[in-house]
Every structure is written in structure tokens, then in C-alpha cells.
Amino acid sequence: MRRLGAIVLALLLAASLAGPAGAKDPRWVFYTKDRTHYTSPWFKGAHRIMVPFGCTRAPYYSPDPRCEHDHGFHHGLDVAMPCGTPLYAAVRVRVMPNDSLGPAYGDNPVLLRNRKKHFDLVIGHTRKVYVQEGDMVAKGTMFARANDRGAPDGCHLHFxxxxxxxxLASAVWPRPLLRLTPPDAS
Structure with a gap:
């Protein structure tokens, strides 16, 4: 009985340290006025965009000639979400080698490819990846979880x-691929 009590106490302590599922990371900084929480078939829950695609005042990017006011250019879309948030394949994809991706994507980025739909999708700042290079991942399969590795501003995913x-030069606006939708939209 004493051992069971210790196990229950340990589980409760672990849950309290992890915080509630919708907990906000105190390191999050949002470089957009958009306060909408979006859903996507690529991740669980509804979350805000931290850094949008394109010119941004976020300090992590060198000034870019495409942008005014010495702003940098962000080639993806950063979505704030608690560490451990599950990621799902919204379409059938193949896991590609990630050795061409630099440290800015964290130490475990995922590179997914769908030739039929003509895209590669880089997902940075993943914690645990459940698939391996060469795997074909079926639509709806959980393949990774969000993390803050390589992310100075808390848990989020870079798409x-x-x-x-x-x-990087071929990067385009990823929002249509992510199918970001406000939770109350039909």
C-alpha cells in the first residue's frame, strides 16, 4: 500500500511539473498581431502563430533586402504549442534524410516529402520522432512531438x-498546406 501511494504521488508530481495541456510557455514571444488559435490536421489542439512567414521583426533573422526597416525574412511559420504536443501526417508522406538541415531547426528536425502533391515539409523543434528515414507515413499517423530544442523562445514547431x-530558397507560404483553421470555422 505504501508503495502504491508513492507511485501515485510520483505520477501527480510529474503531471504538475508538466503543466496542463493548454499551459502557456512563459518564453513565448509573438511577432504577429494575429491572436487566433488555429487547428490543423498536422497537430493536436488549437494554437497561435508566433512568427509568420515572410518579413518579420523577430530578432533571429538577418536583415533581408525584401523587407523594410532592416527586418529579416522567416521562411516558415512558427506555431506555439506545449512541449509534447502530438504531430500527425495530414497526407501520406515519406521521411527524408534531414542532414541538409542546420541547427536552427533543432537537433531532431523532420523532413517529409509528398511527390504527388509536389512538396517537402520541414518541421523544426521536434522532441521525439517515431519514424525513420525512408519510412512511408500514412495519413493520420502520429509521427513526432513538439519541443523547444533549438528554439530560444519556448516550445513551438517550425513548419x-x-x-x-x-x-531554403524554394520555401513558400506554408499556411495552405497546414490547412490552418480557426476552431469555430465550418
């Missing part, structure tokens, strides 16, 4: 859509 086999 970057590229051309198949493309590099």
Missing part, C-alpha cells in the same frame, strides 16, 4: 514548405 528536393 517550412519547400519544393520537392528544394532548399
Amino acid at each position: 517550412e514548405q519547400r519544393a520537392v528536393g528544394g532548399d
Whole structure:
């Protein structure tokens, strides 16, 4: 009985340290006026955009000639979410080698490809990845969880859509691919 009590106490303590599922990370900084919480078939829950695609005042990017006021250019979309948030394949994808991705994506980024729909999707700042290079991942499969590795501003995911086999220069606005939807939208 004493051992059971200790186990229950340990589980309660672990749950309290993890915080509630919708807990806000005190390190989050939002570089957008958009306060909408979006859902997506790519992740669980509804979450806010931290750094939008394109010109941004976020301090992590060097000034870019495409942007005014010495702002930098963000090639993806950062979505704030608690660490451990599950990620799902919204369509069938193949896991590609991630060795071409630098440290800005964290130490365990995922590179997914769908040739039929003509995209590569880079997902940065993942914690645990349940798939391996070469795997074909079926639609609806949980393949990773969110983390804060390589992210100075707390737990979030970086989504970057590229051309198949493309590099950073081929990045395009990823919002249509992510199918971001306000929770109350029909």
C-alpha cells in the first residue's frame, strides 16, 4: 500500500511539473498581431502563430533586402504549442534524410516529402520522432512531438514548405498546406 501511494504521488508530481495541456510557455514571444488559435490536421489542439512567414521583426533573422526597416525574412511559420504536443501526417508522406538541415531547426528536425502533391515539409523543434528515414507515413499517423530544442523562445514547431528536393530558397507560404483553421470555422 505504501508503495502504491508513492507511485501515485510520483505520477501527480510529474503531471504538475508538466503543466496542463493548454499551459502557456512563459518564453513565448509573438511577432504577429494575429491572436487566433488555429487547428490543423498536422497537430493536436488549437494554437497561435508566433512568427509568420515572410518579413518579420523577430530578432533571429538577418536583415533581408525584401523587407523594410532592416527586418529579416522567416521562411516558415512558427506555431506555439506545449512541449509534447502530438504531430500527425495530414497526407501520406515519406521521411527524408534531414542532414541538409542546420541547427536552427533543432537537433531532431523532420523532413517529409509528398511527390504527388509536389512538396517537402520541414518541421523544426521536434522532441521525439517515431519514424525513420525512408519510412512511408500514412495519413493520420502520429509521427513526432513538439519541443523547444533549438528554439530560444519556448516550445513551438517550425513548419517550412519547400519544393520537392528544394532548399531554403524554394520555401513558400506554408499556411495552405497546414490547412490552418480557426476552431469555430465550418
